[in-house]
Amino acid sequence: MAVVARASLLSPTILSSNFKNSLSSTLLAISNTRRRYVHVNASVSDLNSTSSSPILNSESKIDRWKPTCLYYTQGKCAKMDDPAHLETFNHDCLKGLHIDGVEVKRVRSQNFDYLLVLDLEGKVEILEFPVVMINARTMEYVDFFHRFVRPAKMTEERVQEYIAGKYGKMGVDRVWHGTAVTFKEVLPQFESWMAGHHLLKSEQCGALIGAAFVTCGNWDLKTKVPQQCSVSNVKLPSYFMEWINLKDIYLNFYKRRATGMRTMMKELDIPLVGNHHLGIDDSKNIARVLQRMLADGAVMQITARRSFRSPQNVEFLFENRIR
Numbered sequence: 448m449a450v451v452a453r454a455s456l457l458s459p460t461i462l463s464s465n466f467k468n469s470l471s472s473t474l475l476a477i478s479n480t481r482r483r484y485v486h487v488n489a490s491v492s493d494l495n496s497t498s499s500s501p502i503l504n505s506e507s508k509i510d511r512w513k514p515t516c517l518y519y520t521q522g523k524c525a526k527m528d529d530p531a532h533l534e535t536f537n538h539d540c541l542k543g544l545h546i547d548g549v550e551v552k553r554v555r556s557q558n559f560d561y562l563l564v565l566d567l568e569g570k571v572e573i574l575e576f577p578v579v580m581i582n583a584r585t586m587e588y589v590d591f592f593h594r595f596v597r598p599a600k601m602t603e604e605r606v607q608e609y610i611a612g613k614y615g616k617m618g619v620d621r622v623w624h625g626t627a628v629t630f631k632e633v634l635p636q637f638e639s640w641m642a643g644h645h646l647l648k649s650e651q652c653g654a655l656i657g658a659a660f661v662t663c664g665n666w667d668l669k670t671k672v673p674q675q676c677s678v679s680n681v682k683l684p685s686y687f688m689e690w691i692n693l694k695d696i697y698l699n700f701y702k703r704r705a706t707g708m709r710t711m712m713k714e715l716d717i718p719l720v721g722n723h724h725l726g727i728d729d730s731k732n733i734a735r736v737l738q739r740m741l742a743d744g745a746v747m748q749i750t751a752r753r754s755f756r757s758p759q760n761v762e763f764l765f766e767n768r769i770r
C-alpha cells in the first residue's frame with residue numbers, strides 16, 4: 448500500500464469537546480452510584496491511559512488519541528509490522544466497547560445469542576457497510592465487519608463529488624477511494640464473515656441462526672438494502688428479511704421516544720465517540736446504546752419483518768413504534 452491512511456482524523460475542537468463530554472460522563476458515572484454502568488468512557492480509554500484513575504492523568508495524554516486505521520477495519524492494513532504506523536493509528540476495535548462485568552448480571556434472558564448492529568451510510572447508493580457483533584447474553588463485543596462501498600450506477604465524476612462531500616470533511620476520502628468495493632462484492636464477503644461465526648443456515652443467502660440485525664430506525668433494511676440490491680442487480684438475501692429497530696425497543700422499554708442515535712446517547716449519558724456519520728463509528732456508538740439497554744434489562748425482539756411471499760410488504764410487530 449503506497450498511501451498512508453489518513454483515517455478518521457478529528458479536529459482539535461471535536462477532540463476536545465469529545466474529551467470534555469467523556470470527562471463529564473466519567474464524573475457522572477462516578478457520582479451516580481445508582482447507575483454503575485461505567486461504560487468506560489471511550490475517549491479517555493482511547494488515550495491509552497494506564498492509570499487506574501483516568502481523570503487525573505488523561506489531560507496530559509490528549510495528544511496520544513489515535514484515529515482508527517480504516518484499512519485495518521476492512522482487513523486491508525499492510526502496515527501491521529510498522530511501529531510508526533501502529534503508534535499513529537488505533538488498531539484495537541474493542542476500544543469504546545468495554546463493559547463492566549457487574550452490569551452483565553442484570554442482562555435478561557434474550558431471544559438471540561448475537562446482535563449485529565448495522566448502520567449504513569449513503570443516501571443515493573450505499574457508501575459504507577459496517578456491522579458490529581455483540582454477544583446478547585454477556586454484552587461483550589465479539590467482532591466487526593466493515594467495507595467502504597463503491598456505487599454501481601454513478602459516473603466517476605459524480606462519485607468524486609459525492610465522496611468529497613460526504614467523507615472529505617472527515618479526512619477519510621482517500622482511504623475510501625483506496626478501498627471501496629461494489630455492493631455485489633461486499634455481500635459474499637459479508638456472508639463468509641457471518642458463516643465464519645456460524646450465523647447462517649447455509650452459506651449462500653440463508654437466514655440467520657441465533658442472531659438478529661439491530662438498526663437505528665427502519666431505513667437501513669426496509670428501504671436502503673432492497674434499493675441497493677435492485678440497483679446492483681442482486682436478489683435481496685434472506686438474512687435481511689427481519690430486524691430489530693432499536694428506537695422501537697427504546698420506546699417500549701424506557702417509555703420515551705428517541706428520534707435518533709444522538710438522542711438515545713444523550714438521554715443515557717453515553718458520550719459520542721468518533722465521527723458522527725462515519726458508519727463504523729456510528730455502529731460502535733449504537734452498539735454502546737445497545738449494551739446499555741441490555742444492562743438496564745431490555746429484551747431484544749424483532750420489530751419488523753418482511754413477508755417471504757411478497758417481500759415488498761413489511762410487517763411491524765410493535766404497536767407502539769416510532770413512525
Ligand SMILES: [Zn+2]
Nearest residue numbers: 516519524526
Ligand atoms: Zn493500519
